[in-house]
Amino acid sequence: MNLQIASRLAIFAVLELAANPERQLSVAEIGEKYGISSHHLAKVMHMLGRAGLVRSARGAGGGYQFVGNKKRTTMLDIIELFENLGAREDEVAPGATTPEGAALRQVLGEIDGNARATLGSITVATLLNLVDRQHRRACGTQAACHLSKA
Amino acid sequence: MPKSRPEPGREHGRRGWNANAGARGRLAVASFVDQPRVTQMTADEETESEGKAGLMIRPVRAVDVPHVIALDQAITGLAKPDYWEQAFERYGRRRPSERFFLVAVPAEGKDVHILGFIIGEIRAWEFGSEPCGWVFALSVDPQARLHGIGEKLFVAISERFRQAGMAKMRTMVARDNQLHSLFFRGEGMMAGPYIQLEKDLT
Known part of the structure; x- marks a missing residue:
């Protein structure tokens, strides 16, 4: 299945921020990675802010912070902020x-039902664990595994 | 927006997750086939593990069965004493190297108050599957949830499967049961290579 670009960006941004909720990152920093x-990302961040998942911090070190609950927010929650998944005109x-x-x-x-069930059962915390697993796999195949986390 | 990550049975009040909830043989896979032992566990005696909350995970005993029945009834609203007696005979007494019926109890105290239980077994070659561990029942006392008991039971049975030489474990969750899916996903489970199919016979 394909996600709309805004949904992808939102998931990336949430993962980036939720991995370290204490950290503030600017739109430019997230976008660069x-x-x-x-x-485009600024619009997405605005929507995430309205949903209470991120908060913009002002000041010199300003940026965005994750303020949602990563154990309670699912991929479906994020995606449905940007698209009506499975909505068909059939x-x-x-x-x-x-x-x-x-x-x-x-x-x-049937396909839509499976997609919704999958996305609705994976929280941000679970997705972060999957990211970590990918990092560990990369570490197993790369000598300089720390680079994959950069 | 947010939904809490559950322990099985929490979200539906009296309706808990239990693939065996039916009166007869509603197992997670189509049929139960007696199989030869895959591996030998080192011991059949009780294996205990204590968590931070003073929890002990151990194999079920006969004295636990009434409490298992009561817990299941409290969660599902259905009393199934015959079913659980049979489950104890099958999974609590026979083939301990490949069938695991574990209960969570307080580490201290002499009572046998069951906080939760999990059941699984090693199955081989059904649907062409190589031997793997199947979890088909997991219940936690509604009053004891959100303390990681479900996770400790899950981890304990995972270790039993691993010690028995299994590299994979599986379960089945209703597609619309998001909260149970959240629990198992949170434990690292992903969609497997099989698709469950069914046909309306009426």
């Missing part, structure tokens, strides 16, 4: 009222 334009799409259309909708609904 993932090759994202600050302009019921009004051409052929939707035919048996073929209904059969197609049934199959696509």
Whole structure:
């Protein structure tokens, strides 16, 4: 499945900030790591702020901080701030009222259901653990594993 | 927005997670097949592990069964004494090297108040699967939740499977049961290589 770019950016930003909630990072710092334009990321951060997941800190060292609960916030929670996952226009799409259309909708609904169940069961904390696991795998294959965490 | 990461059974009040909740044989996989022992555990005697909260995880005893029945009834709202007696006979007494019925009890005190239990076994070659550990029941006393008891039970049975030579363990969760999925995901479980299929026969 594909996520809209805003959802991807939001997940990256949340992971970056939630990995160290004490740390403040600017939009530019986050954007630089993932090759994202600050302009686009700023909009995403604004939305995350409205959802109570991040807070902007003012001052010279200002930036964003994660203020959500990483054990309670799921990937689905984040993604649904930006897109209506699984929302299909099948019921009004051409052929939707035919048996073929209904059969197609049934199959696509199964896929959507699985996607929602998966994303709704993975918290930010769980995703951070997966990131750590990826780092450890990288450490197993790279001599300078600390670079992969940079 | 946020949902709490649960311990099994917490979110549905009286309806707990238990793949064996049905009266007969609703196991996590399609059928139970007697198999030869895969490995030998070093000992069948009680293995204990104490946590910070003074918790002990040990194999179930006959004296625990009424408490298991009561705990399950409190969570599911259904009394299934026959089922749990059979579960004890099958998973608590037979083939201790590959069947694990563990209970969590307070480390101190002489009573046998059960705080939670977990059941699993090693299965092999069903659906072409190499031997692996299956967890198919996990319950924690609603009054004792949010203290990591479910996690300690999960870790304990994981270690039993590992000691038995298993490299993989599995369970099954209803797709719409987000909170139970959160628990197992939080323990590091990911989607496996199998897809459960079903057919309406009515």
